[in-house]
Amino acid sequence: xxxxxxxxxxxxxxxxxxxxxxxxxxxxxxxxxxxxxxxxxxxxxxxxxxxxxxxxxxxxxxxxxxxxxxxxxxxxxxxxxxxxxxxxxxxxxxxxxxxxxxxxxxxxxxxxxxxxxxxxxxxxxxxxxxxxxxxxxxxxxxxxxxxxxxxxxxxxxxxxxxxxxxxxxxxxxxxxxxxxxxxxxxxxxxxxxxxxxxxxxxxxxxxxxxxxxxxxxxxxxxxxxxxxxxxxxxxxxxxxxxxxxxxxxxxxxxxxxxxxxxxxxxxxxxxxxx
Numbered sequence: 001x002x003x004x005x006x007x008x009x010x011x012x013x014x015x016x017x018x019x020x021x022x023x024x025x026x027x028x029x030x031x032x033x034x035x036x037x038x039x040x041x042x043x044x045x046x047x048x049x050x051x052x053x054x055x056x057x058x059x060x061x062x063x064x065x066x067x068x069x070x071x072x073x074x075x076x077x078x079x080x081x082x083x084x085x086x087x088x089x090x091x092x093x094x095x096x097x098x099x100x101x102x103x104x105x106x107x108x109x110x111x112x113x114x115x116x117x118x119x120x121x122x123x124x125x126x127x128x129x130x131x132x133x134x135x136x137x138x139x140x141x142x143x144x145x146x147x148x149x150x151x152x153x154x155x156x157x158x159x160x161x162x163x164x165x166x167x168x169x170x171x172x173x174x175x176x177x178x179x180x181x182x183x184x185x186x187x188x189x190x191x192x193x194x195x196x197x198x199x200x201x202x203x204x205x206x207x208x209x210x211x212x213x214x215x216x217x218x219x220x221x222x223x224x225x226x227x228x229x230x231x232x233x234x235x236x237x238x239x240x241x242x243x244x245x246x247x248x249x250x251x252x253x254x255x256x257x258x259x260x261x262x263x264x265x266x267x268x269x270x271x272x273x274x
Contacts (some may be wrong), residue, residue, distance in 0.1 A: 049204050051161045058195035061151050067199050068211040071237045079234050081109040085245040086143050087116025094124055095244045097118045098252040102134050107259055110272045112139035112188045115172040129180045135271040141171040143190030146198040153193045165201050186210040187274055212241035220246035227254025232261055
């Protein structure tokens with residue numbers, strides 16, 4: 001199993017940056033019980049990806065690109081609820097009411113959690129990771145749109161090259177693994193925007209891209225009535241996106257009512273892994 005490999009590599013190379021040739025400090029790796037051969041293999045795999053994609057120009061940019069999973073494959077009345085925690089100065093709060101409601105009502109959800117939110121909420125993160133009601137997935141390191149040429153959206157600048165795409169995915173993956181020993185399978189970028197080359201890189205790293213078909217809370221900006229209206233539109237196979245890092249918004253008030261209504265209509269809720 002891979003253990004905190006990418007983080008350690010970045011520490012080893014220090015100020016030279018993750019994009020330059022790496023000189024592996026064997027003593028540092030041994031202190032952290034990391035197999036040197038595994039580290040070398042990981043580094044070589046990433047260098048192959050860099051060489052493969054560094055000169056390819058993206059042709060598409062958006063939320064709804066090929067290989068983005070916007071629906072689940074089901075023949076039943078199932079809906080996938082996903083919740084993001086974005087982290088950062090204004091995004092590291094915790095909507096306890098919402099999470100408590102989901103656990104009390106036994107409504108499962110996939111939680112896409114950013115590295116910065118984890119750093120600000122370690123104890124809460126560990127409790128969520130230990131709950132059978134939730135599945136932890138990867139919401140990136142810096143909460144950036146995933147791009148190989150610094151594409152931006154909503155005034156948020158994306159990753160600027162292949163190396164940064166890898167860093168955005170791997171640094172949070174390794175942090176989650178370090179804390180939980182769980183391997184993430186889905187990635188959702190900050191803003192959920194991608195270019196087609198970045199998506200291929202994520203696929204090479206073993207990820208499926210999690211999109212959505214129902215924008216349930218508009219980045220936690222919707223009113224209670226807007227959340228109810230949007231979430232209530234969900235049908236079998238839909239993926240709902242909302243947020244659990246903005247307790248001062250109306251996500252809990254609207255989402256709780258809409259989910260109960262959907263359940264009364266015969267719908268059940270699943271995690272993406274289900």
